[in-house]
Structures are given as C-alpha cells and as structure tokens.
Amino acid sequence: MTNETSPLRIDIISDVMCPWCIIGYRQLAQALEATGTPHEIQWHPFELNPTMPPEGQDTFEHISEKYGSTRAQSEQSRTQMTALGKYLGFEFGWGEGSRMHNTFNTHQLLHWAETQGRKHEMKQALFTAHFTNRRDLSDINVLADIAGENGLDRAEALAVLDDQRFAKDVREIEAFWTKQGIQGVPAVVFDRQHLVTGAQGVDNYTNILKQLTKAET
Known part of the structure; x- marks a missing residue:
C-alpha cells in the first residue's frame, strides 16, 4: 500500500554483473523522485553466471x-x-x-551489509566498482576494500567472505526467487504482487508508479 504510514515496497532481484540492472535502478530512482512516491527498496540476489570460474x-x-x-x-x-x-x-x-566475474561472494557481502544497515549503499558501490572502475569483484580482498571504503569494517567483511558464513542463506534466497519464476534480471516486484522485468525506462516506471498509487487510494 502507498499511504503516509505504509510506503510502497519494491523488491529488486539483480546481479552486480548486469549493466541493465544499474540502468533499470537509476531509471526507477528517477521515477520515484519525480512522483514523490514513499517507498522502501529490498535488494535480492541473482547470479547471471553461477558456474563462472573464479578467474572470470x-x-x-x-x-x-x-x-x-x-x-x-x-x-x-x-x-x-x-x-x-x-x-x-x-x-x-x-x-x-x-x-x-562470479558474484556469489558479492551477494554474501551484501547479505552481511544488510545486517549492518548498509546494503543499499554497498549495492551501489559494487555497481560502480565493477562498471566504472573495473575492479576485480572475484577477489575477496577487493570486496573487503570496497566494504571498508563505504563505512563498513574491512576486517569483518573479509572474515565473512573467508568463512562463507552466509553462503547457505544466500543460496536459499536465490532458490526462493527462482521458484517464483525469476529467470533473468533486473526483476522488480511492486507491492509484493506486480512483477516488472527489464529496464523499463523512466517514463514507464513513472506510469507504473502512478497506476499503483491510483489503484491504492
């Protein structure tokens, strides 16, 4: 629901290796700003290339x-x-x-970042690290560096990746979305029920938000 006390929930299933995921998110963000839609975004893991070898x-x-x-x-x-x-x-x-690169470790890092209240910021930082700065996201030391650069404890980030403590959790979340029929990204679910796939463009996202708001008022 989209009222003053309950913002629109937006679940985004994506992979930081996906250029259309950052494009789609930026388009959605512009539409959210233009419409002034109260919202909360939840990021979820998806691996475009789960069998990608470590060297990429x-x-x-x-x-x-x-x-x-x-x-x-x-x-x-x-x-x-x-x-x-x-x-x-x-x-x-x-x-x-x-x-x-294989992104299983990036999703584990993001899962940990969520426990620190920094998942959204880390997601954006990883997009920039990969697409803008061409950093090696298959290297856990690089991932730990990025965490440290974005207000998180570098040593703890490295420990999380080294012992793979969130591997099972991430696999379970990935499996959940696969069972929901998600086969490609970006996939955006509005209000837990309206699925939109692909980067739709600012105008289309704006229209979707307006339709959802109108339907729930």
Missing part, C-alpha cells in the same frame, strides 16, 4: 559464447548503455580487458 572471463568472449553476439554487436550495445548511463548519472568504464 573476458566480457566480449562471454557475451559471444552465451548469446552468440558478434564483437560489433557487443560494442554497439556498450555504446547504447554508455549513453543511457550518462543520461542517468552513471559512468560505464568499458575497455579492453573488461571481465565478467
């Missing part, structure tokens, strides 16, 4: 193998995403050597 894979190579895209098509897609990012205030730092 060159992004061009990965996209070619997974989707059959040519290098020219991938470059065109990067150009499109870069322009969208710029419009939304997010910088994509594509370049030779850009890599995809």
Whole structure:
C-alpha cells in the first residue's frame, strides 16, 4: 500500500554483473523522485553466471559464447548503455580487458551489509566498482576494500567472505526467487504482487508508479 504510514515496497532481484540492472535502478530512482512516491527498496540476489570460474572471463568472449553476439554487436550495445548511463548519472568504464566475474561472494557481502544497515549503499558501490572502475569483484580482498571504503569494517567483511558464513542463506534466497519464476534480471516486484522485468525506462516506471498509487487510494 502507498499511504503516509505504509510506503510502497519494491523488491529488486539483480546481479552486480548486469549493466541493465544499474540502468533499470537509476531509471526507477528517477521515477520515484519525480512522483514523490514513499517507498522502501529490498535488494535480492541473482547470479547471471553461477558456474563462472573464479578467474572470470573476458566480457566480449562471454557475451559471444552465451548469446552468440558478434564483437560489433557487443560494442554497439556498450555504446547504447554508455549513453543511457550518462543520461542517468552513471559512468560505464568499458575497455579492453573488461571481465565478467562470479558474484556469489558479492551477494554474501551484501547479505552481511544488510545486517549492518548498509546494503543499499554497498549495492551501489559494487555497481560502480565493477562498471566504472573495473575492479576485480572475484577477489575477496577487493570486496573487503570496497566494504571498508563505504563505512563498513574491512576486517569483518573479509572474515565473512573467508568463512562463507552466509553462503547457505544466500543460496536459499536465490532458490526462493527462482521458484517464483525469476529467470533473468533486473526483476522488480511492486507491492509484493506486480512483477516488472527489464529496464523499463523512466517514463514507464513513472506510469507504473502512478497506476499503483491510483489503484491504492
């Protein structure tokens, strides 16, 4: 419900390796600001490449193998995403050597960050670390550094990743959303019942928010 005492709940299932996830979130954020919709966002884990080896894979190579895209098509897609990012205030730092990484540890770090009240901030920091600064998110020391840079205890973050204490919790949450039929991201669930997939654009998100608000008043 969207009234003064109960903000609109928004569940976002995403992976920090997904460029459309940060684009979609930035579009949604603009729509939320434009409509002044009271809201609360809950982030949930999804792994685009759960079998990705620890060393990761060159992004061009990965996209070619997974989707059959040519290098020219991938470059065109990067150009499109870069322009969208710029419009939304997010910088994509594509370049030779850009890599995809296994993100199971990033989701464990985010799960821990939630216990510290910093999950949203860490999610944004990880998007920036990967897409803007091209940092190696498969390295737990890099992940711990990012946590420390964003107001969390670096040593504790490293310990969390080293002993994998939240591995079971993250697997269970991933399995829950898979059972709900989530097969790709971004996936956004409004008010626990309205599923919207893909980066919809500011105008579409604005219309969705207006429709939800109108329906619940």
